[in-house]
Amino acid sequence: MLKVNDINVYYGAIHAIKGVxxxxxxxxxxxxxxxxxxxxxxxxxxxxxxxxxRTGSISFQxxxxxxxxxxxxxxxxxxxxxxxRRVFLQMTVEENLEMGAYTxxxxxxxxxxxxxxxxxxxxxxxxxxxxxxxxxxxxxxxMGRALMSDPxxxxxxxxxxGLAPILVDQIFQIIHELHVAGTTILLVEQNAQMALSVxxxxxxxxxxxxxxxxxGAELLADDNVKRAYLGG
Amino acid sequence: MTFFLSCLISGISLGSVYAxxxxxxxxxxxxxxMLNFAHGDVIMVGGYVCYCALNYLxxxxxxxxxxxxxxxxxxxxxxxxxxxxxLRQAGSLAVLITAIGVSYFLQNAAQLIWGAxxxxxxxxxxxxxxxxLTNVGVSSEALVTVLVCVxxxxxxxxxINKSKLGKAMRACSEDKGAAQxxxxxxxxxxSVTFAIGSALAAVAGVLLCxxxxxxxxxTGSMPGIKAFTAAVFGGIGSIPxxxxxxxxxxxxxSLAKGYISTDLANAIVFAVLIVVLLVRPAxxxxxxxxxxx
Numbered sequence: 416m417l418k419v420n421d422i423n424v425y426y427g428a429i430h431a432i433k434g435v436x437x438x439x440x441x442x443x444x445x446x447x448x449x450x451x452x453x454x455x456x457x458x459x460x461x462x463x464x465x466x467x468x469r470t471g472s473i474s475f476q477x478x479x480x481x482x483x484x485x486x487x488x489x490x491x492x493x494x495x496x497x498x499x500r501r502v503f504l505q506m507t508v509e510e511n512l513e514m515g516a517y518t519x520x521x522x523x524x525x526x527x528x529x530x531x532x533x534x535x536x537x538x539x540x541x542x543x544x545x546x547x548x549x550x551x552x553x554x555x556x557x558m559g560r561a562l563m564s565d566p567x568x569x570x571x572x573x574x575x576x577g578l579a580p581i582l583v584d585q586i587f588q589i590i591h592e593l594h595v596a597g598t599t600i601l602l603v604e605q606n607a608q609m610a611l612s613v614x615x616x617x618x619x620x621x622x623x624x625x626x627x628x629x630x631g632a633e634l635l636a637d638d639n640v641k642r643a644y645l646g647g
Numbered sequence: 648m649t650f651f652l653s654c655l656i657s658g659i660s661l662g663s664v665y666a667x668x669x670x671x672x673x674x675x676x677x678x679x680x681m682l683n684f685a686h687g688d689v690i691m692v693g694g695y696v697c698y699c700a701l702n703y704l705x706x707x708x709x710x711x712x713x714x715x716x717x718x719x720x721x722x723x724x725x726x727x728x729x730x731x732x733x734l735r736q737a738g739s740l741a742v743l744i745t746a747i748g749v750s751y752f753l754q755n756a757a758q759l760i761w762g763a764x765x766x767x768x769x770x771x772x773x774x775x776x777x778x779x780l781t782n783v784g785v786s787s788e789a790l791v792t793v794l795v796c797v798x799x800x801x802x803x804x805x806x807i808n809k810s811k812l813g814k815a816m817r818a819c820s821e822d823k824g825a826a827q828x829x830x831x832x833x834x835x836x837x838s839v840t841f842a843i844g845s846a847l848a849a850v851a852g853v854l855l856c857x858x859x860x861x862x863x864x865x866t867g868s869m870p871g872i873k874a875f876t877a878a879v880f881g882g883i884g885s886i887p888x889x890x891x892x893x894x895x896x897x898x899x900x901s902l903a904k905g906y907i908s909t910d911l912a913n914a915i916v917f918a919v920l921i922v923v924l925l926v927r928p929a930x931x932x933x934x935x936x937x938x939x940x
Contacts, residue, residue: 465824489830501825503818514818517811518830564830 416441416599417462417568421471422481424454424461431457432468433623439568439601444594446602446610446631448644449620455603456498458620459572462601463495464488476567490518492567496574498603500557504546508537511545511556515563523563530559533589551582558589569593570601575609587613607644611635619644653784654905655898660789660858662897663796667851668874669881669889670803671844677820677884678840681742685726685749686848687871692753693719693849694856694866695761698768708771715849723845724838732834750868757864765863768856788858795854799847800890807886816840820884873900876920882933891931 417439424432432454439445447455460466462473464485473481475493494515503511512530516523531538534555540548545556554574561569571590575583587609594600594613604610611617614631619640627640634640668690675683693715700711730749734742774787807813818826819836827833855870856862873896881892896916903915923931 463828465827485824485827486830486832489828495828497825497828501822503821503825505821506814506817510814510817513811514814514826514829514831517815560829 416476417601418474419458419462419471420474422458422461422468422473423470424457424466424468426457431623432461434471435620435623435625436471437618437625437628439599442594442597442599443615444590444600444602444613446604446614446617447620448604448607448610448617448634448640450644451605452622453620454623455620456572459495459570459601459603463493463570489564489566492564493570494561494564494566494568495570496554496557496561496572498572498576500550500553502545502548502553502556502560504544506545507542508545508548508556509541511560512537512563515560517564519564521565526563526565530562533562533592534559551578551585554578554582554586555589558586562593566598568599568601570603572603573605574602575604575606583609607640608635649783650905654901656784656789658898658901659894660786660792660897661901662877662894663792664851664855664858664870664893665874665877665897666796666890666893667799667847667854668870669878669893670799670886671847672875672878673881673883673886673889674816674840674844676878678816679731679837681731681739682746682875683726683731683841683844684743684746684871684875685730685753686844687867687869687874688750688753688757689719689722689726689845689848689867690852690855690870691757691862691864691867692722693852694768694862695757695766696849697771697853697856698766698862701769701771708773712771712850712853715853716846719845719849719852720842723841723848726845727838727841732837735834750871754864754868761864763864765861768860768862770857770860771853772857786858788854792854792858795850796890796893799850800886803843803886812836812839873916876917879930880920880923882930885930885932885934888930888932895931 420436421434422432423434435458447458449455457466461468464483468481472479475491480488503514512527516526536552537556537559545553548556574586578586583606590600590602591613602610602614611631611634616630617628617634618625619627627637668686671686672683675681696718697711697715700706700714726749730745731742734745770788772788772791776785776787776790807817815831815836818829818831819833823833852867874893877892877896878889880896881888899919900912900916903912907915
């Protein structure tokens with residue numbers, strides 16, 4: 416479904432992503448793990464078109480999407496839940512969800528019902544301003560908002576960041592449910608333990624390069640990964 | 648009492664013009680985070696286009712106003728596309744200087760086209776008011792100005808809160824990156840905002856010239872600055888703030904002219920602004936957001 420081939424991304428003179436390649440197949444949950452500053456979020460933002468790669472290609476469902484502006488990718492079936500949630504704080508919960516379906520002409524009301532079924536808290540708070548929600552609720556809103564476009568590939572950037580452990584469990588439970596329902600997911604996480612336990616496959620990023628890859632179980636058992644990211 | 652009432656009424660009418668102009672300032676600031684100092688001069692262009700349509704083409708008033716709105720809409724999109732869009736990543740000082748440059752350009756272009764000699768604008772309002780209203784100083788122009796302002800205010804509020812495009816504008820003003828991830832074309836949304844602001848500027852120009860019928864290349868600059876003051880006064884970025892700020896500013900100016908001194912009126916208006924900003928730095932209805940370091 417998604418094939419990233421040898422991308423190089425720069426912030427001015429800083430070479431942030433150095434020849435990264437990986438792929439995500441239909442129905443898979445793939446995770447990119449790594450320390451703060453390894454380039455995980457930069458990679459996601461390059462795929463979603465907010466940043467651009469100088470070289471290499473990104474193919475999504477057989478089409479090269481490198482260089483396509485971000486706002487055109489949603490309609491192609493790519494949705495991103497950005498780092499730090501970035502919900503529209505001054506808009507209501509329901510307005511946020513409507514924005515998620517901005518380019519969709521299809522059954523928006525039906526999708527809204529589906530999102531509300533998955534996140535009943537959001538339904539209770541549909542008329543509330545998003546800025547009044549708790550961190551966990553905002554994360555659910557950000558995920559619901561991305562699901563409103565009925566994406567083929569859902570990219571999640573640090574969904575557990577800043578949340579209490581019980582909420583982290585909830586978020587990962589939802590990721591698991593989405594996976595079971597057949598959604599393809601690319602997950603970026605610092606919480607490697609949780610990420611690898613829900614992922615089919617994972618890639619380890621270190622200072623802009625992929626250093627290891629394997630199935631979730633393989634990486635969980637890998638000594639280097641354990642030492643560096645799992646506190647073992 | 649009659650004198651007070653007539654001051655008040657002319658203040659509300661003048662304030663309505665300020666409010667309509669201030670809406671353009673505040674909407675553009677809200678979404679593009681820039682102060683479009685050329686906005687006042689778009690008013691002047693609107694006045695001239697309407698003047699030409701009335702006097703040279705002999706078109707009916709309403710058609711002339713619509714023509715002025717169409718011309719200013721196109722001008723607004725053009726200014727944004729040519730002058731501001733290339734500076735999207737530039738510092739705010741560069742954008743500010745560019746805006747001042749566009750302002751001078753428009754004034755001088757107008758002088759080249761229409762000359763520096765003031766033109767006498769014929770009012771586009773043709774309504775006979777009953778004697779009881781005219782006795783207390785209500786002119787038909789004042790009445791129409793206030794009504795138009797209220798209609799614009801209500802219409803714009805509904806548009807921003809209920810329409811898909813209006814919601815997209817709010818989303819862009821909050822977080823352009825996240826808005827893009829929703830599939831919103833941020834550049835186009837900014838263009839639309841300029842278009843709406845400029846169309847409103849044309850309306851303001853025609854109403855202003857109908858009440859104060861002297862049209863010259865600098866006609867827009869003082870009302871433009873006053874309306875900017877009104878937008879800051881009410882809380883820049885806030886639509887109800889622009890409305891409130893505009894009306895209050897008009898009333899203060901009119902009362903100052905009537906009771907204190909015509910010469911000092913502008914000084915008093917700006918003194919009030921300074922006092923308000925000392926007490927409420929974000930304006931009357933603005934939210935004070937401390938900058939994150």
